[in-house]
Amino acid sequence: xxxxxxWLGTLHYGEKxxxxxxxxxxxxxxxxxxxxxxxxxxxxGGKSIQILTGLISKVKSNIRLSYxxxxxxxxxxxxxKVKERCWSEGEFAEEIEKIIKKxxxxxxxxxxxxxxxxxxxxxxxxxxxxxxxxxxxxxIEVGIxxxxxxxxxxxxxxxxxxxxxxxxxGNIIERRLVRSFSNKKYKKDNIYLxxxxxxxxxxxxxxDHIIGNERSRFNSSKRIQQSYDERKKELMGxxxxxxxxxxxxxxxxxxxxxxxxxxxxxxxxxxxxYEQIKESIEVxxxxxxxxxxxxxxxxxxxxxEMVYNSYDYPNTAFEK
Numbered sequence: 584x585x586x587x588x589x590w591l592g593t594l595h596y597g598e599k600x601x602x603x604x605x606x607x608x609x610x611x612x613x614x615x616x617x618x619x620x621x622x623x624x625x626x627x628g629g630k631s632i633q634i635l636t637g638l639i640s641k642v643k644s645n646i647r648l649s650y651x652x653x654x655x656x657x658x659x660x661x662x663x664k665v666k667e668r669c670w671s672e673g674e675f676a677e678e679i680e681k682i683i684k685k686x687x688x689x690x691x692x693x694x695x696x697x698x699x700x701x702x703x704x705x706x707x708x709x710x711x712x713x714x715x716x717x718x719x720x721x722x723i724e725v726g727i728x729x730x731x732x733x734x735x736x737x738x739x740x741x742x743x744x745x746x747x748x749x750x751x752x753g754n755i756i757e758r759r760l761v762r763s764f765s766n767k768k769y770k771k772d773n774i775y776l777x778x779x780x781x782x783x784x785x786x787x788x789x790x791d792h793i794i795g796n797e798r799s800r801f802n803s804s805k806r807i808q809q810s811y812d813e814r815k816k817e818l819m820g821x822x823x824x825x826x827x828x829x830x831x832x833x834x835x836x837x838x839x840x841x842x843x844x845x846x847x848x849x850x851x852x853x854x855x856x857y858e859q860i861k862e863s864i865e866v867x868x869x870x871x872x873x874x875x876x877x878x879x880x881x882x883x884x885x886x887x888e889m890v891y892n893s894y895d896y897p898n899t900a901f902e903k
Contacts, residue, residue, distance in 0.1 A: 597630025653697030
């Protein structure tokens with residue numbers, strides 16, 4: 584990790600963490616690293632990006648933003664859902680320009696398309712805008728989220744658009760998209776992967792922060808609870824059992840699974856406090872040599888025992 588960027592999730596900024604708490608967290612991050620803050624316009628109802636655009640000039644220059652747009656959030660029967668955003672011509676570029684103006688170009692690491700628009704006309708408008716942005720700001724990377732390898736290949740062939748990275752929902756429980764990108768050709772094309780929900784959506788944060796903990800983020804979302812079916816409970820129970828027998832932390836298995844993929848995946852580190860972030864960085868950096876060998880052996884054992892169902896989240900490019 585010392586040779587790569589450290590990606591941090593910002594979902595809680597403006598919700599669990601107020602502006603002063605976010606400033607404290609960013610000011611006290613472990614030194615000697617480059618940090619990328621993964622933020623979407625819909626996070627915390629728009630509060631996350633509002634806080635970060637106001638604070639970015641007050642923190643060290645080794646902290647930059649990756650801004651993600653393309654989904655609209657809404658509630659239906661108290662359950663938070665998302666749908667693709669429709670784009671008119673020039674609208675995507677206009678949104679990006681607003682953010683760049685607020686934070687300055689040197690504090691932008693990348694932009695991301697949060698989801699593929701459902702309508703072809705909207706997709707064409709976005710593709711055109713992305714190409715213009717790539718020409719105008721060559722120092723900014725461009726990524727896409729919530730997409731599988733087949734859909735990415737179609738975008739590349741049809742529109743000649745090459746992304747720098749892909750963001751996945753990737754973890755050892757919900758692994759369909761991770762498997763989709765296990766192909767050497769993406770390494771050849773210099774595409775790298777980053778993964779959110781690396782810790783199984785809050786199930787693995789600490790050894791005492793798993794199933795049954797009422798404070799867990801897992802227990803705070805009906806949408807997450809409903810997706811956590813009996814099959815996934817079975818998988819999680821088996822992982823816990825093996826970890827306890829081998830005296831390996833759950834968090835090591837969670838991060839080790841991503842790091843050990845054929846096309847190595849950079850985890851997006853969540854956490855709403857300094858201790859959680861520090862722990863994750865230390866665990867990731869400690870997954871080397873004999874320690875990584877032990878973790879790899881456990882992961883192989885689990886994979887040989889379990890058959891992962893094709894319906895595992897997500898089923899398509901973005902959550903249905």
